Amino acid sequence: MxxxxxxxxxxxxxxxxxxxxxxxxxxxxxxxxxxxPAAENLFGAAWSACYIGALELAAAQRKITFPTLPTVDTEIDLVRDGGAYFLQARLNVSVPGIEREVAQTLIDAAHAICPYSKATHGNINVETNLL
CATH class of the missing domain: 2.20.25.10 (N-terminal domain of TfIIb)
Structure with missing residues (x-):
């Protein structure tokens, strides 16, 4: 297809x-x-919006309803090491009202679903943190 x-x-x-x-x-x-750093802020804003959509899809696939909408605080670092520049990122995810183990499962699933996460996979250091 x-x-x-x-x-x-x-x-x-x-x-x-x-x-x-x-x-x-x-x-x-x-x-x-x-x-x-407008470029890093734009990238973080786009990624976090996409990531929330991926969280919602992961929850729907598991028939889980969020009592409160999740939030993502994304931090994009522009790093210089010698003469090389690169990015690294942290996605700090809050999933209120969901048991911690279930929330972690959803975060892991969302990271596998989100196109931004897929695009960066293996290319930059990314941390996903459950708050």
């Missing part, structure tokens, strides 16, 4: 980290000025 593209995000960036970026639909229109 062929894969179906569900959505294509289109952005235009001029000037890199010292410029600006705009989405083709106009929803996103940002100035990216140094030293503010």
């Amino acid at each position: 062929a894969a179906n593209v569900l959505f294509t995000g289109k952005t235009h960036n001029a000037g890199g980290r010292n410029g600006g970026t705009r989405s083709s639909d106009g929803f996103l229109d940002l100035k990216l000025s140094q030293p503010h």
Whole structure:
């Protein structure tokens, strides 16, 4: 079966980290000025939103209902080691009202479902922490 593209995000960036970026639909229109780490914040915001969707899917697959919606605080580090730059991340996940063992199972499943987690798997250091 062929894969179906569900959505294509289109952005235009001029000037890199010292410029600006705009989405083709106009929803996103940002100035990216140094030293503010807008790129890391955008990546963290997108990843955490996707991750919550993956948590919801993992819960639905197990017929679990969240009494309170989960939250994710994502931290994206831009790291320099010698002359090399790389990213590392922490996803700090809160799943209120769910037993800790069940919540950990959902977090692990969500990390396997989320496209952002899949994209970074094996490429950057990622910690998922149950709060």
